Amino acid sequence: MFLKRANSKIVWLIDLDDTLFFSGGKVMSTINSRMTSFIQNELSIGFEEANRLRVEYWQRYGTTAKGMQERHGVSFQPFLSFSHHLPCFELYIKFNPYVGKVLGSLIGRKYIVTNSPKNYAVGVLKKNGLLRYFDEVFALEGMWINSQLRCKPARLLWQRILDKTGAKKPHHILVDDTLANLRTAKYMGFKTVWMREHFNKGQVHAKQIFIRPRYVDFSVLTIKELIKISRRLC
Numbered sequence: 001m002f003l004k005r006a007n008s009k010i011v012w013l014i015d016l017d018d019t020l021f022f023s024g025g026k027v028m029s030t031i032n033s034r035m036t037s038f039i040q041n042e043l044s045i046g047f048e049e050a051n052r053l054r055v056e057y058w059q060r061y062g063t064t065a066k067g068m069q070e071r072h073g074v075s076f077q078p079f080l081s082f083s084h085h086l087p088c089f090e091l092y093i094k095f096n097p098y099v100g101k102v103l104g105s106l107i108g109r110k111y112i113v114t115n116s117p118k119n120y121a122v123g124v125l126k127k128n129g130l131l132r133y134f135d136e137v138f139a140l141e142g143m144w145i146n147s148q149l150r151c152k153p154a155r156l157l158w159q160r161i162l163d164k165t166g167a168k169k170p171h172h173i174l175v176d177d178t179l180a181n182l183r184t185a186k187y188m189g190f191k192t193v194w195m196r197e198h199f200n201k202g203q204v205h206a207k208q209i210f211i212r213p214r215y216v217d218f219s220v221l222t223i224k225e226l227i228k229i230s231r232r233l234c
């Protein structure tokens with residue numbers, strides 16, 4: 001694995017939820033429910049309105065936490081601490097058995113880039129034996145730029161990642177299920193892979209289009225297809 005890393009200029013930027021595993025199970029529904037509950041209490045509104053805001057902010061800002069901060073001045077940390085307080089949550093997340101083998105086969109450096117909190121991302125990967133395949137985890141806490149939270153799909157985040165990796169723009173490959181993230185990454189000069197393995201399982205994506213947009217270089221139905229792409233690009 002180290003030889004593969006040393007001999008390649010490629011930098012894989014890989015999303016976590018709904019890219020490496022299906023997040024719509026017990027864990028994500030519990031996180032969503034706790035987020036809605038927090039919003040209800042914080043804004044003194046009913047369940048339906050709070051739930052609508054949770055989804056709206058997630059779609060508009062890339063993460064509900066940022067929407068709560070920008071629109072209501074709610075501090076980021078109490079919101080995430082409450083919503084992601086799930087004892088033993090890692091036990092409920094199941095990756096497909098081939099994910100580790102695929103990650104181990106990809107040539108180049110690999111980074112997780114997720115709008116989720118770091119303890120959640122690291123916990124999930126570690127519990128499933130996948131953390132060792134990644135050079136670093138870029139999570140929400142590391143997305144503060146100029147005192148602003150710049151999570152995916154912000155171009156400033158991609159620029160920060162470029163600065164960190166030191167690699168050229170076309171050597172970065174973003175693998176993500178969310179089209180908004182792929183669009184800004186493509187405009188930055190990255191290569192883009194639209195991961196659709198878990199795409200149509202969740203209700204949040206139900207209205208999204210299924211044709212390949214022009215800013216998507218590769219559209220894949222399973223993570224296994226990344227091996228072919230890796231061979232082609234490296």
Ligand SMILES: [Mg+2]
Nearest residue numbers: 015017018177
């Ligand atoms: Mg995702």
